[in-house]
Amino acid sequence: MNYNDMIRYYTEEKRLKETVKISEEELLKQRDFIGKIRKFNEDYEKKNNRKRTMHISTFGCQMNAHDSEKLQGILEEMGYIGCDDEMKADVVIYNTCCVRENAENKVYGNLGYLKHSKEERPDMKIILCGCMMQQDTVIDTIRKKYRHVDIIFGTFNLYKMPELLYTNIMTGSPITDIWKEHGEIAEDLPSVRKYKYKACVNIMYGCDNFCSYCIVPYVRGRERSRRSEDILKEVRSLAHDGVKEIMLLGQNVNSYGKNLGENITFAKLLKMVNEVEGIERIRFMTSHPKDLSEELIYAIRDCDKVCKHIHLPFQAGNNEILRRMNRKYTKERYLELIGKIRKEIPGIAVTTDIMVGFPGEGRKEIEDTIDVIKKVGFSNAFTFIYSKRTGTPAAIMEDQVEEDIVKENFNDVLKALNEIILEINKEKVGKVFSVFAEEVSMGNSEFLTGKTDDNTIVHFRGSDDMLGNFYNVKITDCKTFYTVGEIVEEN
Ligand code: 5AD
Ligand code: SF4
Numbered sequence: 122m123n124y125n126d127m128i129r130y131y132t133e134e135k136r137l138k139e140t141v142k143i144s145e146e147e148l149l150k151q152r153d154f155i156g157k158i159r160k161f162n163e164d165y166e167k168k169n170n171r172k173r174t175m176h177i178s179t180f181g182c183q184m185n186a187h188d189s190e191k192l193q194g195i196l197e198e199m200g201y202i203g204c205d206d207e208m209k210a211d212v213v214i215y216n217t218c219c220v221r222e223n224a225e226n227k228v229y230g231n232l233g234y235l236k237h238s239k240e241e242r243p244d245m246k247i248i249l250c251g252c253m254m255q256q257d258t259v260i261d262t263i264r265k266k267y268r269h270v271d272i273i274f275g276t277f278n279l280y281k282m283p284e285l286l287y288t289n290i291m292t293g294s295p296i297t298d299i300w301k302e303h304g305e306i307a308e309d310l311p312s313v314r315k316y317k318y319k320a321c322v323n324i325m326y327g328c329d330n331f332c333s334y335c336i337v338p339y340v341r342g343r344e345r346s347r348r349s350e351d352i353l354k355e356v357r358s359l360a361h362d363g364v365k366e367i368m369l370l371g372q373n374v375n376s377y378g379k380n381l382g383e384n385i386t387f388a389k390l391l392k393m394v395n396e397v398e399g400i401e402r403i404r405f406m407t408s409h410p411k412d413l414s415e416e417l418i419y420a421i422r423d424c425d426k427v428c429k430h431i432h433l434p435f436q437a438g439n440n441e442i443l444r445r446m447n448r449k450y451t452k453e454r455y456l457e458l459i460g461k462i463r464k465e466i467p468g469i470a471v472t473t474d475i476m477v478g479f480p481g482e483g484r485k486e487i488e489d490t491i492d493v494i495k496k497v498g499f500s501n502a503f504t505f506i507y508s509k510r511t512g513t514p515a516a517i518m519e520d521q522v523e524e525d526i527v528k529e530n531f532n533d534v535l536k537a538l539n540e541i542i543l544e545i546n547k548e549k550v551g552k553v554f555s556v557f558a559e560e561v562s563m564g565n566s567e568f569l570t571g572k573t574d575d576n577t578i579v580h581f582r583g584s585d586d587m588l589g590n591f592y593n594v595k596i597t598d599c600k601t602f603y604t605v606g607e608i609v610e611e612n
Contacts, residue, residue, distance in 0.1 A: 148280070150284065151280060151281065151283045151284055152283075154283035154284045154286070154287040155195065155198050155199050155283045157287055158199040158200070158283065158286060158287055158290065159198065159199050159200045161290065162199060162200035162201065163200060166200075172200065172201070172202045173200065173201050173202075173211040173212070174201060174202055174203065174204035174209070174210045174211050174212070175193070175196045175201040175202070175203060175204060175210055175211065175212040175213075175214070176203070176204050176205070176206070176207040176210035176212070176213050176214070177189050177192055177193055177196075177213075177214045177216060178207065178213075178214070178215050178216065178231070179216045180215070180216065180217050180218040180224045180227065180228065180251070180253075181216075181217070181218025181220060181224060181251070181252065182218065182220070183321055183368070183370050183406065184323070184341075184370060184372075185216050185217075185218055185251055185252070186315075186321070187321045187323060187370060188216055188250075188251070188276075188279055189214075189216045190313055190314055190315065190321075191279060192214055192216065192250070192279065192282065193313040194313045195282055195283060196212060196214075197313055199283070199286075207231075207235070207238075208234070208235070208237075208238045209238070210245070211244065211245060211246065212245075212246045212248065212286075213235060213245065213246070213247050213248065214248045214249075214250065215228050215231065215232075215247075215248070215249050215250070215251070216250055216251040217249060217250065217251035217252060217253035217254060218251060218252050218253065219252045219253040219255075219256060219259070219336050219340060219510070220252070220335070220336060220337065220508070220510075221505065221506075221508035222508045222509070222510075223508070224253075225253055225259070228249070228253060229262075229267075232247075232263075232267045232269075232270065233267075235247055235269065236267075236269050239269040240269075246271045246272065246286065246289065246290075247269060247270050247271050247272075248270075248271060248272040248273075248274075248282075248285075248286070249263065249270055249272070249273045249274075250273070250274045250275065250276075250279065250282075251275075251276060252276055252336070252337070252340040252341065253340075254273050254274065254275045254276075254299060255275045255276055255299065255301075255339070255340035255341075256336075256339075256340065256511075256512070258511065260273065260297060260299065264295075264297065268295075270295065271289050271295055271296070272285050272286060272289050272295070272296045272297075272298075273295075273296070273297040273298070273299065274297075274298045274299065275298075275299040275300055275340075276340060276341055276342070277300040277342065278298060278299075278300050281298065285298055314364075316559065316560070317362075317363060317364070317588070317589060318363060318364055318365050318366065318557075318559070318588065318589035319364060319365065319366035319367070319368070319402075319557075319559060320359050320364045320366075320367060320368070321367075321368045321369075321370050322352060322355055322356060322359070322367055322368070322369055322370065323347065323370050323371070324346065324347055324352055324369045324370065324371050324374060324377055324387075324390065324405075325344060325345060325346040325347065325371035325372070325373075325374070325376075325377050326341065326342065326344070326345045326371075326372075327341045327342040327343045327344045327345055327372065328341060328344060328372035328373055329343055329344045329373075329376070330372075330373060330409060330411075330447070330449075331447060332436075332446055332447050332448060333445060333446050333447045333513060333514040333515040333518075334446060334476070334479060334507060334510065334513055334515040335510070335513060336510040336512065336513055337372060339512060339513075341372065344372075344373070344376060344379065344380070345380075346371075346377050346378050346379065346380070346381045348381065348383065349378075349383060349385050349389075349390055349393060352369075352390065352394070353393055353394065353397065356394055356397050356400060357397055359400075360397050360398060360399030360400050361399065363399075363589070364399075364400070365399070365400060365401040365402060365557070365589065366400075366401065366402040366403075366404065366557060367394065367400055367402070367403050367404070368404045368405065368406070369390075369391075369394065369403065369404070369405040369406075370405070370406065371405075371406075371407070372407065373407065373408070373409040373412075374387050374405050374406070374407065374408055375387055375408050375409055375412045375413050375414065375417065376409075376412060377390060378390070386414070386416060386417075387405075387417055387420075388414065388416040388417040388419070388420035389420075391403065391405070391417070391420045391421070391424055391427055392420055392423075392424060394426075395424035395425065395426045395427060400426060401426060401557075401591070402426055402428055402557060402574070403424070403426045403427045403428065404427075404428050404430065404576075405427075406432045407432055407434060407474075408431060408432065408433050409434070410433055410434070410435065410448075410450050410454070410455050410458055411448065411449040411450045413433070413458060413462075415461075418461065418462055418465050418466070419465065421462075421466060421469070422465050422466045428574045428575065428576065429466055429468060429469045429470065429574055429575050430469065430470040430471075430472065430500075430574070430575050430576040431462060431469060431470075431471055431472075432471075432472045432473065432474075433455075433458075433459075433471060433472075433473055434473050434474035434475075435455050435473050435474075435475065435493055435497075436448060436474060436475060436476045436479075437475070437476060437479060437482065437486070437489070437490050438452050438486075438488075438489030438490035438491070438492055438493035438494075439452070439482070439485070439486035439487075439489040439490065440452055440453075440489075441481070441486070442479055442481060442482055442486050442489075445479070445480070445481060445515070445518070446476075446479060446515070447514075452489060452492075452493060455493065456493065456496055456497070459471060459497050468575070469575070470500040470501075470575035470576050470577070471497055471498075471499055471500060472499055472500055472501040472502060472503075472576065473497075473499050473502045473503075474502065474503045474504075474505065475490060475494075475502050475503070475504045475505070475534060475538075476504075476505050476506075476507050477490070477504065477505070477506055477507065477527060477530050477531040477534055478506050478507035478522050478526075478527035478530065478531070479507045479515065479522075480507075480515055480518035480519070480520045480521050480522065481518065481520040481522070482507075482522055482530070483522070483526070484530075487530040487533065487534065490534060491533060491534060491537045494534065494537045494538055494541060495537060495541065498541050498544075498545060499538065499541065499542065500542065500545050500575065500576065500577070501542060501576070501602070502538050502542075504531070504534060504535060504538065506527055506528075506531055507522075507527070509521065539601050542601050542602070543599070543600070543601045546577070546599035546600070546601070546604055547599055549577060549596045549599065549604055550596050550597065550598065550599055550604070551595070551596065551597075552595070552596055553593050553594065553595045553596075553609055554573040554574070554575075554577070554579065554593070554594055554596065554606075555573065555574060555591050555592070555593060555594075556571040556572065556573055556579045556581065556591065556592050556593075556594040556606070557571050557572055557589075557590075557591055558570075558571045558583060558587050558588050558589065558590055558591075558592060559571050559572060559588065560588065561585050561588070562580050565580075567582060567583075567584075568580045568581060568582055568583065569581055569582075569583035569584075569585075569587060569588065570603075571592070571594070577596075577603075577604055578602065578603040578604065579594055579596065579603070579604050579605070579606050580603060580604070580605050580606070581594050581605070581606045581607055581608060582607065582608070583608070592608045593608065593609050593610050594606040594607065594608055594609065595607055595608075595609045
C-alpha cells in the first residue's frame with residue numbers, strides 16, 4: 122500500500138469507524154513530512170552520489186515484526202534504502218520488546234556499540250520505538266545514559282515517525298514522544314512486506330488478560346478490534362498482490378470482536394477470510410485457552426483454507442501456578458480442550474508457549490508441566506524462562522525461584538519437549554505433504570524452506586523461481602526442529 126492508498130484508506134476508515142481518532146489532516150501532515158525528507162535525501166544523493174540508508178532491528182513478537190514492515194515502508198517512501206550493517210546506516214531503528222529482560226539488555230548493549238558510530242557520523246539518526254519505550258524507567262535510563270539517541274516514540278504513535286524525524290533533522294534536538302493512551306488504531310501505514318507470498322494482518326491490538334507475569338497489557342493497551350470489513354479489505358488487497366498465505370495476528374484472537382458493536386466473533390471472521398479468492402492458507406495466533414469456543418473449533422474444522430494447526434499457550438501445568446498466573450484455566454481444563462479439538466479435527470498440530478521459573482514453581486510443579494507436555498504431544502513450543510517485569514503483580518510475589526533451580530527445570534522441560542517433537546516428526550517420514558515454498562534455505566541456496574499445513578518446517582531441493590508455490594513433498598528425514606524432503610510431483 123503506498124501513501125496515497127493509505128490516505129484514502131484512512132479517509133474511509135474515519136467515516137466508517139469511531140475508534141480511529143487519527144484525522145485525515147494529521148495523516149496528510151505526515152505525508153508532507155515524508156515528502157520533505159524525500160527531498161532532503163534526493164539532494165543528498167545528487168551531492169554525494171549515494172542514497173541514504175536505513176537499518177531496522179526488530180525484537181520480540183510478530184506484532185513488532187509487522188510494525189517494522191510499516192516503518193520500513195515509511196522510510197522507503199522517504200528514499201532510504203536498506204543497509205545490512207547498522208553501524209554504517211544513516212537511520213538506525215530499534216523496534217524494541219520488553220516481554221523479557223534479555224531483549225531489553227540486548228537493546229542497551231547495542232546502543233553502547235552505536236555510540237562510536239554516532240560520534241564518527243553525527244548525522245546518523247538513532248531511533249527507538251516499540252514496547253520497551255512505553256515504560257517510564259526505560260525513558261529515564263536512555264535519556265540519562267544513552268544521550269546519543271535522537272528519537273524515541275512508543276507503540277501508539279508509530280504513524281507520527283515522519284514528523285518526529287523531520288523535526289529532529291531540522292532542530293538537531295533529541296525528541297521523546299510517548300503516548301500513554303490507547304484509544305487509537307493507527308493501522309495500515311505504508312508497508313513493505315518481507316515476503317511476497319505471505320503476509321501478516323493485525324485483527325486486533327492490545328490485551329485485557331493481565332496474566333500476572335506479563336507486561337503486554339501495560340505497554341500495548343486495552344483490546345481493540347479492527348472492523349471485519351477493514352480486515353477483509355486488506356486481505357483482498359493482499360490477495361490481489363499475489364499473497365497466498367495470511368497470518369491473522371492478535372494477542373488473544375479469541376476475544377476478537379468484543380466491544381466492536383458488530384455481531385462478529387473470531388470464528389465468523391475466519392469464515393469470511395476463508396472466502397477471499399486467491400488466499401490459499403490462513404493461520405492465526407495467538408489463542409488463549411480460557412476462551413477458545415466450540416464455534417472456533419468448528420470453524421477451523423470446516424474452513425478448507427484454515428491450517429490444521431493451533432498455537433495454544435499453556436504456560437504451566439500446575440493449577441496453583443496457573444491460578445497465580447491469572448490464566449483462568451486448570452491443567453484438566455486445558456487437556457480437556459485439547460481432547461475436544463483433536464476429536465473434531467483429527468491430526469491437528471498443537472504448539473504452545475511454556476514458561477519455567479514462575480514464582481513458587483518447584484520440582485513438584487514442574488512435573489505437572491512435563492506431564493502436560495507428554496499428554497498433549499506438542500509439535501513445537503516456545504519455551505521461556507520467567508523474567509521479572511517491574512510493575513506486574515508477579516514481580517512482587519515473594520517466592521521468586523533461584524536461578525539454578527530454574528535452569529535445571531528448564532532443561533528437563535526442554536528434554537521432554539524435544540523427545541516428543543522428534544517422535545512426532547519421525548512419524549512424518551515417508552509421507553507426502555503439500556508444502557508452501559516460502560524462502561530460500563539459510564545456508565544452502567540450493568534448498569527451499571517451506572511449511573506443511575500443520576506447520577512442519579520442510580527443507581527441499583529447489584530454486585528461488587519456485588517460491589510462492591505449493592509442492593507435494595515426501596519427507597525423507599527429520600531432526601527435532603525441521604524435516605527434509607523431496608518433491609514427488611508438482612501441484
Ligand atoms: N517472562 C517470560 N516469558 C514471558 N512471556 C510473557 N511474559 C513473560 C515474562 N515475564 C511469554 C509467555 C507468552 C509469550 C508471548 O511470552 O509465554 O505466551
Ligand atoms: Fe500477556 Fe497474557 Fe495478554 Fe498473552 S494473554 S499478552 S501472556 S497478558
